[in-house]
Amino acid sequence: MNIGLQHYLVASAALFSLGLFGIIFRRNLIVIFMCLELMLNASNLTLVAFSRFTQHIDGQIFVFFTITVAAAEVAVGLALVVAIFRIKGNGKTESLKELKF
Amino acid sequence: MESLLFWFFTFGMLLGGIGVIANRNPIASALSLVISICFLAGLYLLLNAFFLAAIQIIVYAGAVMVLFLFIVMLLDLRAEAKRPFRWGAFFVAFVVAVLFFVAIARVTHSMKDRFVAAPFGNSDNITAIGNLLFTRYLLPFEVTSLLLLVAMIGAILLSKKELK
Numbered sequence: 001m002n003i004g005l006q007h008y009l010v011a012s013a014a015l016f017s018l019g020l021f022g023i024i025f026r027r028n029l030i031v032i033f034m035c036l037e038l039m040l041n042a043s044n045l046t047l048v049a050f051s052r053f054t055q056h057i058d059g060q061i062f063v064f065f066t067i068t069v070a071a072a073e074v075a076v077g078l079a080l081v082v083a084i085f086r087i088k089g090n091g092k093t094e095s096l097k098e099l100k101f
Numbered sequence: 102m103e104s105l106l107f108w109f110f111t112f113g114m115l116l117g118g119i120g121v122i123a124n125r126n127p128i129a130s131a132l133s134l135v136i137s138i139c140f141l142a143g144l145y146l147l148l149n150a151f152f153l154a155a156i157q158i159i160v161y162a163g164a165v166m167v168l169f170l171f172i173v174m175l176l177d178l179r180a181e182a183k184r185p186f187r188w189g190a191f192f193v194a195f196v197v198a199v200l201f202f203v204a205i206a207r208v209t210h211s212m213k214d215r216f217v218a219a220p221f222g223n224s225d226n227i228t229a230i231g232n233l234l235f236t237r238y239l240l241p242f243e244v245t246s247l248l249l250l251v252a253m254i255g256a257i258l259l260s261k262k263e264l265k
Contacts, residue, residue, distance in 0.1 A: 024194035072252035
């Protein structure tokens, strides 16, 4: 069986859906953050797949930048999580309801 | 051979993803994420992206996951394991995720056999990436350094003791 572009795209969509499921289902801030990483990785896989199947290397440059931004995002995000833990005493999303209407 | 490797890496990646959301212990979730990321690096190898596969292992499985594990072990998360299962949230999340997946899968079906893959493993990938990165994408590359500086300052400010 020949592996085409659509196989990679469906695999990427499955990984993205898993991340989406986790973000809605889980209530722990750190686990939600990990699911966010899953979704970022799924979009990276899409870019790399298109990069091979359209014979442009530009998609890989985009993924390079995405990985850089993701590293910066994780540093800031985890600092935020630690700050929330220090103020609230736990990492549940239920305890963040100051803006709730 | 290539299709066999594709299925192997894809199932490993998806099993790792399921492990992230199914484990109640955040440390086990983080380790499942490492597994998922390593298998994804294997998929990058299949897609001729050798440089990105190396970067994926070094940056994600190395730096980012160490940061995650460090924070998980720093904070006390034992209450997480004792909470009841929430059926309502499970069904909402399941329906949304399945609808999203079906929508994307239907769209990608129309791309069947419209693109031809580049031959496997012939290109000097790192040379091409370096050439592009220092010519056409030079400005974004330099701006990235500013982004990393801002992120560093933000992380230091947020983790100061007297947070207002």
